[in-house]
Amino acid sequence: MLAGSHVVVGIAAWTWVAPHLGLPPLDPRALALTTIGALLPDIDHPASWVGGHLRVISRPLAALIGHRGVTHSVLAVLACLVLLRWQGFSRGVIDPLVIGYLSHLAADLLTSSGLRLAWPLPQRQAIPLCRTGSLSESIIVAVVAVWAGLAILRLHPGVGL
Numbered sequence: 001m002l003a004g005s006h007v008v009v010g011i012a013a014w015t016w017v018a019p020h021l022g023l024p025p026l027d028p029r030a031l032a033l034t035t036i037g038a039l040l041p042d043i044d045h046p047a048s049w050v051g052g053h054l055r056v057i058s059r060p061l062a063a064l065i066g067h068r069g070v071t072h073s074v075l076a077v078l079a080c081l082v083l084l085r086w087q088g089f090s091r092g093v094i095d096p097l098v099i100g101y102l103s104h105l106a107a108d109l110l111t112s113s114g115l116r117l118a119w120p121l122p123q124r125q126a127i128p129l130c131r132t133g134s135l136s137e138s139i140i141v142a143v144v145a146v147w148a149g150l151a152i153l154r155l156h157p158g159v160g161l
C-alpha cells in the first residue's frame with residue numbers, strides 16, 4: 001500500500017487497539033508514534049516515503065534483501081520489541097510503534113504482492129483484495145477510515161460536535 005494508506009490504517013488500528021490496552025486512542029504523541037511505526041517497514045524501498053527520506057538505509061536494504069523482506073516479517077516485529085524494551089522505552093512508546101508496524105504488515109497482506117511474514121522462508125502470504133495504488137486500495141482505506149471514525153465517535157461522543 002501507499003504511505004498515506006499506511007498512515008490511515010495505522011491510526012485506525014491504534015484507535016481500535018488503544019482502549020483495549022488502557023491507553024488513550026487520541027493522544028497526539030501515540031498517534032505520531034503509530035504513524036512512524038506504520039511507515040517504518042517500507043524503509044526497504046528507496047521509492048517509498050520513508051525510504052526516500054532515509055536512502056542511506058533503504059538503498060543497501062533494497063540491494064541486499066529486496067522489498068518486503070525482513071522488514072515485513074514477524075522477525076522484524078520481534079526484533080523491534082526486543083530492541084525497544086532493551087533500550088528501556090515505556091509501553092507508551094512501544095505499544096503505538098508496534099501497533100503501527102503490525103498495521104503496515106496487515107495492510108500489505110491485503111495486496112496482491114503479499115509479504116513474507118516468516119522471512120527468511122520464501123513463501124509469501126497474501127489476502128489479495130487490492131493492488132498497491134489501485135482504486136480498490138483507496139476503497140479499503142476509506143472503509144477503514146470511516147470505521148475508525150465511527151469507533152472514535154462512539155468512544156468520545158463530544159469529538160464530533
Ligand SMILES: [Zn+2]
Pocket residue numbers: 001041042068072104108
Ligand atoms: Zn510495505
